[in-house]
Amino acid sequence: MSITSIAGGAAAAIGAVAATPARDDPRYAQIVDTLVSPDATQAQRDHAYDLVAGLETADDTPLTDAVLTERAAQAIADDRTIPVVVAEVAPLVAPGTALGPFPSSDAAAIDMMTYSNPLSIAANLENGGLIFRDPDGNHFFVTTPMGGTLDGFDPGQVPQPDGMALVACYHGHADYSKTDGSRTDKAGDEFNSDHFSAQDKRLADRGFWGSVIYVSTPSGDFRKYDAATRQDTVIN
16 A cells, blocks of 8 residues: 555545534533433434534524523424434424324324323313324324313314324323313213223224324323224223
8 A cells, every 4th residue: 555545545534533523512412412312323313413503503693591492392303303302392392293203103102192191181181193104104203282172182283294194193081070170080080081982983993083093091091092903902
């Protein structure tokens, strides 16, 4: 090997190192640690860091930590390539925002209902959203919860992202209640809140909002009904 080729190789290596972003700002790194799932790859984390850093660069002005974190949550959600910590991102983005990717519909539903079920119980109102699959069929996305009533949730209010296929709906059954809305215990519940309603299953059977429906309950169970198999199972 000639001296010229050695020098050229060293120069190329130095150039490659110089082209790699430092990503060493502790403020941006902390936001990534907060919003991005521990399951994310290093490449995904690096991409998230670049999105966060770009927010201040675009404005050419320092942002408060709160504002930067909120904008970062929306930017990461809109990017749709970076798995997130749902409990951190969902409160910072608009209701009905699709979060993902997830490896399966069940994983998406469980992660979101872990966040949305306590909200449904605390408000004693149903909430819910939709689950979508990307065009390649490899990843799933679930929307942040939108509000319902004491005994119902309308999936029709949920925005549907372009280019994605609707596969399922999820909703929370609020707290144990009387029909007048007063809270009670499981024995006094008048809505059979720990189980799917007949209407829930009919919607899945007819495929109105996908052939699968999920429900979170006051007991803390997450249930799945699959119209293809007519199976009703607890998935958590």
